[in-house]
Amino acid sequence: MRTTRSAPGNRLPGVFGEIDHIGIAVEDLDGAIALYRDQLGMREQHRETVEEQGVHAVLLEIGDAHIELIAPIGPETGVARFIERNGPGMHHVAYRTDDIDDTLRRLVEQGMRMIDREPRVGIRGSRVAFVHPKSTGGVLTEIVQPAEDH
Numbered sequence: 717m718r719t720t721r722s723a724p725g726n727r728l729p730g731v732f733g734e735i736d737h738i739g740i741a742v743e744d745l746d747g748a749i750a751l752y753r754d755q756l757g758m759r760e761q762h763r764e765t766v767e768e769q770g771v772h773a774v775l776l777e778i779g780d781a782h783i784e785l786i787a788p789i790g791p792e793t794g795v796a797r798f799i800e801r802n803g804p805g806m807h808h809v810a811y812r813t814d815d816i817d818d819t820l821r822r823l824v825e826q827g828m829r830m831i832d833r834e835p836r837v838g839i840r841g842s843r844v845a846f847v848h849p850k851s852t853g854g855v856l857t858e859i860v861q862p863a864e865d866h
């Protein structure tokens with residue numbers, strides 16, 4: 717990773733907007749919902765199977781952000797492999813942007829290694845892209861541009 721200089725013209729800070737969600741990998745979606753919704757009282761907002769990411773996903777509200785519970789669709793998915801290696805737990809941090817193409821370009825400009833060079837379809841019709849954890853100190857990082865109506 718290139719080091720960042722605070723020279724004039726450097727456009728950092730401000731690559732990201734705000735936290736959109738924290739992704740949590742779970743084996744047992746119903747058990748996780750029982751924890752977050754029923755024990756911790758977060759409102760369940762949305763459920764969806766996101767084929768593109770190989771997950772069953774549930775969004776729960778926490779302030780202006782969400783907890784995103786993700787359970788693998790099958791054993792060959794990235795999230796299944798993650799759980800195999802690390803067990804269930806925190807999986808990724810997602811930052812919101814209103815212009816994912818610009819954010820992607822700026823991340824590449826900053827020398828970040830991208831998993832996705834082009835946005836793909838995420839939950840609720842959002843556009844998402846992932847930054848490789850090798851560029852971000854081991855934290856899988858997602859950028860998300862919500863669909864217009866969310």
Ligand code: CO
Nearest residue numbers: 739784810858
């Ligand atoms: Co996510």
